[in-house]
Amino acid sequence: MSAAALAATLAACSGGGDTAAAGSAKTCTNKIVHADAPKVSVWAWYPNMATVVDNFNNSHTDVQVCWTIAGQGAPEYAKFQTAIQAGKGAPDVIMLEADQLTGFELQNALVDLSKYGAADVKKNFSAGSWKDVSQGDSVYAIPVDGGPMAMIYRKDVLDKYGVKPPTTWAEYEAAAQKVKDAGGPAFGDLGSNVPAALTALMAQKGAVPFTYDLADQKNISIHLDSQPAKDVLNYWAGLVKKGLVGTQDQFTTDYISGMVGGKYATYISAAWAPGYLTGSGVGKGKERGTFAVAPLPQWNPSNPVSVNWGGSTFAVTSQASDQKLAAEVAKGLYADDASLTDGWKTQTIFPLNQNVLKSDAFTNNAVDFFGGQTANKDIYIPAENAYKGFNYSPFSVYYYAQLQAETVKINSGKISGDEAATELQGIMVNYAKSQGFTVN
Amino acid sequence: MAVHGSTVTSLPHGSSNDQATPPIPPERTVRSRSEKMNARRARTGWLFIAPFGIVFVAFLLAPLAYALYLSLFTKGLATGTRFTGLENYLHAFSDPQFLKGVWFVVRFSMVLIPVQMAVSLAAALVLDHLTTRLARFSRLMIFLPYAVPAVIGALMWGFLYSPTFGPMQQVFSLFHASAPFLLSQDNVFYGLLNVVTWQWAGYYMIIIYAALQGIDPSLYEAARIDGASAWQVAFRIKVPLVSSALVLILIFALIGTLQFFSEPQILGPVANGSITPDFTPNIYAFNLAFGYAQFNYASAISFSLGIIVFIAVYVFMFATRKKGSTLS
Numbered sequence: 001m002s003a004a005a006l007a008a009t010l011a012a013c014s015g016g017g018d019t020a021a022a023g024s025a026k027t028c029t030n031k032i033v034h035a036d037a038p039k040v041s042v043w044a045w046y047p048n049m050a051t052v053v054d055n056f057n058n059s060h061t062d063v064q065v066c067w068t069i070a071g072q073g074a075p076e077y078a079k080f081q082t083a084i085q086a087g088k089g090a091p092d093v094i095m096l097e098a099d100q101l102t103g104f105e106l107q108n109a110l111v112d113l114s115k116y117g118a119a120d121v122k123k124n125f126s127a128g129s130w131k132d133v134s135q136g137d138s139v140y141a142i143p144v145d146g147g148p149m150a151m152i153y154r155k156d157v158l159d160k161y162g163v164k165p166p167t168t169w170a171e172y173e174a175a176a177q178k179v180k181d182a183g184g185p186a187f188g189d190l191g192s193n194v195p196a197a198l199t200a201l202m203a204q205k206g207a208v209p210f211t212y213d214l215a216d217q218k219n220i221s222i223h224l225d226s227q228p229a230k231d232v233l234n235y236w237a238g239l240v241k242k243g244l245v246g247t248q249d250q251f252t253t254d255y256i257s258g259m260v261g262g263k264y265a266t267y268i269s270a271a272w273a274p275g276y277l278t279g280s281g282v283g284k285g286k287e288r289g290t291f292a293v294a295p296l297p298q299w300n301p302s303n304p305v306s307v308n309w310g311g312s313t314f315a316v317t318s319q320a321s322d323q324k325l326a327a328e329v330a331k332g333l334y335a336d337d338a339s340l341t342d343g344w345k346t347q348t349i350f351p352l353n354q355n356v357l358k359s360d361a362f363t364n365n366a367v368d369f370f371g372g373q374t375a376n377k378d379i380y381i382p383a384e385n386a387y388k389g390f391n392y393s394p395f396s397v398y399y400y401a402q403l404q405a406e407t408v409k410i411n412s413g414k415i416s417g418d419e420a421a422t423e424l425q426g427i428m429v430n431y432a433k434s435q436g437f438t439v440n
Numbered sequence: 441m442a443v444h445g446s447t448v449t450s451l452p453h454g455s456s457n458d459q460a461t462p463p464i465p466p467e468r469t470v471r472s473r474s475e476k477m478n479a480r481r482a483r484t485g486w487l488f489i490a491p492f493g494i495v496f497v498a499f500l501l502a503p504l505a506y507a508l509y510l511s512l513f514t515k516g517l518a519t520g521t522r523f524t525g526l527e528n529y530l531h532a533f534s535d536p537q538f539l540k541g542v543w544f545v546v547r548f549s550m551v552l553i554p555v556q557m558a559v560s561l562a563a564a565l566v567l568d569h570l571t572t573r574l575a576r577f578s579r580l581m582i583f584l585p586y587a588v589p590a591v592i593g594a595l596m597w598g599f600l601y602s603p604t605f606g607p608m609q610q611v612f613s614l615f616h617a618s619a620p621f622l623l624s625q626d627n628v629f630y631g632l633l634n635v636v637t638w639q640w641a642g643y644y645m646i647i648i649y650a651a652l653q654g655i656d657p658s659l660y661e662a663a664r665i666d667g668a669s670a671w672q673v674a675f676r677i678k679v680p681l682v683s684s685a686l687v688l689i690l691i692f693a694l695i696g697t698l699q700f701f702s703e704p705q706i707l708g709p710v711a712n713g714s715i716t717p718d719f720t721p722n723i724y725a726f727n728l729a730f731g732y733a734q735f736n737y738a739s740a741i742s743f744s745l746g747i748i749v750f751i752a753v754y755v756f757m758f759a760t761r762k763k764g765s766t767l768s
Contacts, residue, residue, distance in 0.1 A: 074731070077731075078730035078731060081730055081731075081733050082729075082730060084733070085733070085735055103517070103733075106517055106518070107517070107733065192712060192713035193709075193712075193713060217518055218518050247712070248712065249709075249710075249711075249712045249713060252709065252710055253602065253604070253605065253710075254602055254603060254604040254605070254710070257604045257605070258604070394517055394518075395517060395732065397731045397732060398731070398732045401716070401717045401727070401731070404713055404716075405713070405716050405717075407713065408625060408712070408713035408714060408716075411712075411713070412624075412625050412626075434516065435516040435517040435518055435519070436516030436517065436518035436519030437516075437517070437518045
């Protein structure tokens with residue numbers, strides 16, 4: 001009796017799970033235009049995703065996208081990770097940031113798209129951004145947007161203290177000191193919760209934190225305590241120690257209100273930042289047009305290096321019921337002109353599609369947030385074209401958590417940049433070994 | 441069942457009337473009939489327990505067993521899953537991140553529980569002493585934080601602690617000072633202490649208050665006739681009589697604090713990084729499983745925490761077994 005009831009309960013449970021997974025077509029966030037066409041489920045969090053999905057569904061009769069928001073960034077990855085462990089529940093197509101790909105590839109959670117015609121769209125992307133989604137000849141995702149980094153600054157603050165936008169990191173520190181001596185605000189900010197940005201800055205000086213090739217799954221090189229990495233951490237630790245930059249975590253209301261109030265003279269950030277800031281109410285009202293953007297300060301101006309922070313891709317999960325169809329969606333979603341134009345006009349994304357990057361409208365767009373500056377032509381497109389790609393580790397979530405912890409220690413003055421780099425190296429090597437890697 | 445059987449057999453010996461009844465065959469029929477009845481009763485009993493039993497097995501025992509099973513395997517990102525027995529547990533108890541979290545929750549409970557108990561006991565004694573309308577209103581107000589969901593409460597405190605928007609900052613700026621950031625690395629312990637005390641003291645107050653209401657008022661009368669002051673009544677009569685409620689609270693608080701999760705998890709994003717992914721054992725287990733894809737090790741961490749909670753509670757109940765008669 002009780003056993004039967006128990007079995008019934010369990011059956012009901014798993015039944016519920018099935019409906020949630022397979023039947024997500026019933027609970028799409030969007031409207032299905034062609035009800036007869038096969039459906040492909042998609043997880044994504046782009047702010048203008050509703051428009052993008054409608055554009056796709058209206059122009060496709062053979063396939064329809066069923067879209068769900070499963071969280072933005074980490075919460076979505078956690079759900080995906082759980083679905084991988086469970087063996088079911090993942091969507092057919094998933095939005096992933098480029099730095100997450102390797103980890104999921106290693107778990108065989110993503111489909112190699114090279115056999116589904118990924119090469120067709122390769123020409124649309126720069127070599128660097130294509131490298132970020134590839135492992136050798138395999139392609140595990142289709143890029144959508146990127147985050148070439150630059151220095152956003154407050155024109156009004158820099159003018160007030162008679163400082164020119166710095167072009168090198170040495171000038172950056174000198175300018176910060178000058179503003180501070182004149183009683184001005186913090187020149188920048190070292191938020192502990194943006195480890196990806198800090199990693200990009202380390203890469204700018206020439207650090208290669210990880211070297212990992214999926215073809216050689218067991219071997220990884222970790223060089224977080226290399227001299228360039230130490231130099232960058234020491235540089236920022238020095239700025240913090242001298243009180244030249246803030247130590248506020250970014251994307252928090254406290255940080256945004258600081259941006260609004262001119263509490264930070266510069267913001268070392270990616271091309272998608274203006275859209276994010278605008279969405280949070282920065283640069284509006286009487287502060288409209290107070291922002292401007294300059295190229296990322298360099299270590300060696302004669303050999304400028306371009307780095308990237310963030311940006312997302314569409315990948316096909318190995319749980320997809322029809323991988324070929326899902327690959328079509330990954331290639332076609334957010335790739336049409338209407339969607340891309342909507343994306344860059346609202347500054348939601350910095351598109352990686354070369355057709356957009358080369359288009360006259362995008363290139364010569366006078367960006368309202370930057371007071372009409374042609375930021376794309378002058379800053380972001382050159383930065384994107386110079387981006388060489390980056391080798392991510394297969395355990396980005398863990399690495400970022402450790403770098404964040406070290407940044408907190410730097411920010412509280414407990415350790416120097418050197419010590420942070422050495423600790424970080426030790427922690428990551430131990431972790432890699434415990435995961436069964438051979439560390440070179 | 442055993443208790444039931446022994447009372448049945450002991451009955452004939454206990455009562456002299458039964459011994460006097462002569463006929464034997466009827467007794468046999470009575471016994472067999474009562475056995476049948478017992479069996480039917482037992483069946484009915486199981487039926488009544490079944491709804492609970494099914495839920496208990498499906499949602500508690502089965503997941504526990506599955507987690508235990510998971511914890512005996514090891515899966516590295518670069519290696520397949522293999523059986524490693526208790527290796528995960530050995531690893532857990534020598535893992536500095538886990539031990540750091542355990543040490544934090546142990547320290548936290550050592551400070552939190554006395555504070556919480558003092559606050560709730562004081563509130564309950566005061567409210568029990570007063571019988572005005574204000575007391576009824578205050579009782580509700582003190583209880584109210586418990587009615588606020590933990591997540592909402594934590595979000596609210598995140599705002600109150602904010603160095604930019606928080607009211608604390610506004611008060612301090614009146615004196616041209618800047619308020620301390622209560623979620624900074626050095627202050628987060630106290631910041632959380634305040635949130636949890638705020639959240640739970642009202643609930644514990646209600647438990648103590650209910651126990652106080654159950655005390656026979658004639659005891660107070662007798663004490664007053666003997667010349668006891670209000671303080672003496674409170675500390676010599678009321679507190680000893682509600683001690684079993686206090687023990688109950690202590691155990692609730694101990695279990696809750698060792699499993700500390702929601703508040704730090706919610707406040708993490710606004711804490712400027714001072715709430716790390718290994719802040720408490722539960723947060724660590726959560727991140728191991730869902731952030732780092734280490735379900736096996738996370739299961740071992742959860743079980744290790746369970747062992748620690750079990751030991752702590754057992755030691756505590758053993759130490760207080762005389763006072764808390766209801767629990768020993």
